Amino acid sequence: MWESRYPALPEGQLRGDVFALAGELGVDVTDVQVAPQTATTTQYNAYVTGLGDHHVVVLYETLLLRSTPAEVWVVAAHELGHVAAGDGSRRALLASLGAMAMTALVGAAATSSRVRRRASTQQVRIADAPAVPMLIALTVAAGVLVLPVFDSASRAFELRADVTALQATDDPRALRSVVARSAVLYLDEPDPAWPWRLLSGHPSPVERVALAEAWAARERCPARRPHC
């Protein structure tokens, strides 16, 4: 059911490498497809869709047109790294736990006598008009407490996927250039101040480049660089 959505990437080095890496990582990939989105987006991306033993790697046509083969390869390896580590399930679990934690925090705060006095109501319920602004404020406050935990885990997932991409490609130069180009395209702050870093689900471009440079500093045999 996943095979027919977009045209398949033609047979070639990249397609073969994606299947080979998926096999190494234990990810069952049934197809590599190209999303023809040049007319609707300038986004520069790839993703893996599917469940169980049916995964499809989808590469944006924009990625293929604007990148070197080495850059496409590092992006595909990053996405396969997420699937191999089960990051989709981990994110869903964390989001559920975060929602429960926020609900518990709001519930606990809303039943405190001080909050009820401030809201000028006996019970803080969504049906009570005076309580609505207080409930909104409590929800925002709970989000400020809970979201950094979720975002911290998300940043760790992203850095791990970058490490998987570096292990697969041994091409830190390609990763660095993908990060730099994405930062320009998405207007990312290269090195945001700590409050923004805390609330970001992705490591900053500077952190990702630092990882690539640390990898480049290692003395390793470049035997696995088919696209360099």
Ligand SMILES: [Zn+2]
């Ligand atoms: Zn990622």
